[in-house]
Amino acid sequence: MGHNQWLTSEEQRTWRAFLAANRLLMDQLGRQLQHDSGMPHPYYEILVRLSEVPGRELRMSQLATSSMSSRSRLSHAVAKMEEAGWVRRKECETDRRGAVCELTDAGFAALEDAAPGHVATVRENLFDQLTPEQVVQLGEISEAVVKHLGGDKLWPLGDRQS
């Protein structure tokens, strides 16, 4: 692994602030979404992915990686969301093992309902606290981490065309 065994004091400081910021931010986001829209944050992310793709449907596998879920997590989540009527499972034409997950109109509507409050929370608690340069910096830092953790296959993050 890296250089020494321990963190420098600058790294320590950063690490602790990072942990605190993340937990506070994510807790806040989750609370807001759950309270105002009755969905946990990961479900929201799944709906977003589906809503952005042509046909509003995706193979379970691609939906999993693009929403950073394990397959298992996604299965459970889709089961719940199917009960809620937000999503529908279909068989895959080209691979009989596969399943395709399709966003329903009700699901799209739920997403449209949830989005404004969610975005406002993100803005208030993150972007309103940062300078424009810091927004860029945070993006670069995050992309470096994602790149290392194999998130290559995530989506346009690398911003080549498409």
Place this chain on the structure above:
Amino acid sequence: MGHNQWLTSEEQRTWRAFLAANRLLMDQLGRQLQHDSGMPHPYYEILVRLSEVPGRELRMSQLATSSMSSRSRLSHAVAKMEEAGWVRRKECETDRRGAVCELTDAGFAALEDAAPGHVATVRENLFDQLTPEQVVQLGEISEAVVKHLGGDKLWPLGDRQS
């Protein structure tokens, strides 16, 4: 709240990278800790706080805020860690409602066992991917978020003496 309703495209990009980085990083950390040391990441953080304080004991309430737990979460967590023998509950002398949580020798040992692997994972997946300037930037960004989210009362984060 903030300016407009939506995020700029730069903010969008940053936000998605940030979400991906966080989930990938935290999942990795949790997996490593659980696998190698049999504890979830939040428990590790609690042990760390206790280990750093004189007497290795803290009021439940302070332990909760300093580890960014809800009271309820901490109660459940301490119950589990008490079963594991890592921690012990004592009555509070000055407030009969209160409880004090004390780190046992076994708990300290468990922490010492877990630390090297954990730190190595943090280093490999975060700090080794960043330039020294980015480490500073991430610290500043995180502190801005923490400050807004009322993490004032967390701990020396604001780096006044103490």
Place this chain on the structure above:
DNA sequence: CCTAACACATTGAGCGTTCAACTAATTCCG
């Protein structure tokens, strides 16, 4: 071909977290 290895997706048990409800002690204030 036909089997062995692999990939897709689901399932259930176990666990940690949340939320709301609750007990009990303390503080505030008229």
Place this chain on the structure above:
DNA sequence: CGGAATTAGTTGAACGCTCAATGTGTTAGG
């Protein structure tokens, strides 16, 4: 002082996630 509001901490049910195991379809290699 004495009652109301606040604060400390716990509890149980509901729920999402992880992990390991399973079923089933696909691909590769002898």
